[in-house]
Amino acid sequence: MNRARPVAAALLAVTGLALVTACGSNPYATSGAVQPVALGVQQQQPASTVPAGAGRTQLVSSTVEGLGTVLADAEGHTLYRYAKDSAKPPKATCAGACAETWPPLVSDAPALAAGVDAQLIGEVTRPDGQRQVTVGGRPVYRYAKDTGRGIALGQNVSADWAAITPAGEKAVAGRDSGGASATEPSEPVGPAEPKTIGTTDVGGLGPVLTDQAGDTLYLFTKDGKDSGTSTCDGACAKTWPPVRVDGRITVAESVDTGLIGRIRRSDGTMQVTVGGWPVYSYSKDDAPGEANGHGVGNTWYAVEPSGCKVDPARRPEARQAVATSSSSGGY
Template sequence: MYRARPVAALPLAFAGLALVAACGTNPYAGSGAVQQLTLGAQQQQPASAVPAGSPAGPARLITSTVDGLGTVLADGEGHTLYRYAKDAAEPSKATCAGPCAMTWPPLVSDGPALAAGVDAGLVGQVTRPDGTKQVTVGGWPVYRYAKDTGPGVALGRDVSADWTAITPAGKPADAGPATLGTTDVGGLGPVLTDSAGRTLYLFTKDGKGSGKSACDGACARKWSPLPADGRITVAGGIDSGLVGRIRRPDGTSQVTVGGWPVYTYAEDTAPGEASGHGTGGTWFAVEPNGCKANPASRPDVQQAVATSPSPGGY
């Protein structure tokens, strides 16, 4: 177990402060300046001429920023969109109808929705019980909350645990902090983990210090980016100067360590697993110094592996 210690909220920047480890050198430390990312298009998208939920034309999807939630999906007028836990994404199914749909109006659309700042491959439609077509993102039907009073408001997040604002990736918006910890993984040594103890990975095709992620769409469903729309806390033994964030193609933010965007792997089913390490020769567990795990460079790990008993005691 580890005890996370909060650090000051990191500004929305491509990287953190000066880094000390050679492998985790901060490529942005030279100027001493902090690069701020702007939210850009989501603040500038013109409002749709078609009211949200109207079947008179294609619906629109944009991104918006909500205090405490970060980047979320919104309709063409900037109203926060939500997903319902009792719906389904694979295959898509909408279960909120009747009185439920009065409180949570579905976003319906004649034809494919027009999306800005959202991966078009995630956007689809599902037929509702009344025959109308509802917009889906990541397979999840999306809704407004009738009591939200305007753009940037998300009163629906406090109504029920079944209703959460939805991100441009189709995931629940997370108001909590991203948390970085460490754990020892057999054969690898200490690696970085998320708040649930899941191993974190880097993707060599991202490019260290590039300020961008090359993993989106289907890739990001298998390798989930560690979100960074809120504050980031780090456990003892991790240099907070190695930690930063980037803006992803879908408008969300992602944690970086040593200049590398970090991810979890869908096939890791429990803390301490690192089944994604070495996948395709491009995915590697991340050491606390921001380097890819390399047991061959660690005599202590090699010794531990060599002296550990084999299965069955042989």
């Protein structure tokens, strides 16, 4: 198995978040796809109530479940601060590939703000000459995978990135708006731990993705690529345990970190996605290197490091006999 490393936001090379036609490409290369649901949000200050200003960026405050009050842009996208930047004096260090994943909030004129102390709002000149908005001296950014109101996936990417509060401070996970509650789990849910996505070679299949225990990971074609939802609950999730996560995800060096994401399941937990597909392990894989779930029900397939399903025509060399049912989707 390849050595794993923490996901470094500065190394992610994504330009937007959406559906692509070619499997194995970055699934976030264009706009328009349905995005994963992340942290719930209740917008306190609708963008329409902020005074308009030609050429000006607008900031609003919003309450994000689990984070409390944070800043967002006029479209409701959560704003973030970067630990490697400086506030005194203001300096932006996220450029190049980093800025593709974390687009800086730029403005042609002093930014307008609602629910924010105007004295905290400023700007800094970026290396490319653009003027970036600062809050409390900190340059602020969006996250490329946050493509709608309430998405705050950037909060968990690495210790260097955090949502920013109206005071310019880091938002702290664990704060709650008190207005949202998760639905009852449809299957037993234990504490989710930080996950490691690795790779291993399985006889007959080639390299496949694995979890930190070395177990093969699978996608379920009924979920749909980039759907932002998992359709495997109840008995299905007992046979195919979803790869849950509540912290940082680390990935093997052979895996493009831009393929890694997460969605919120119906029970309120977060599930890892790869290439836009929610991923699962298989309860009938008894040891690392097994892939007994590949091809089950013609709907379950091992996942390549590219985020694609392994060719259905391939079969593991030592596959156990597994009863399948196309009508049940192989549960």
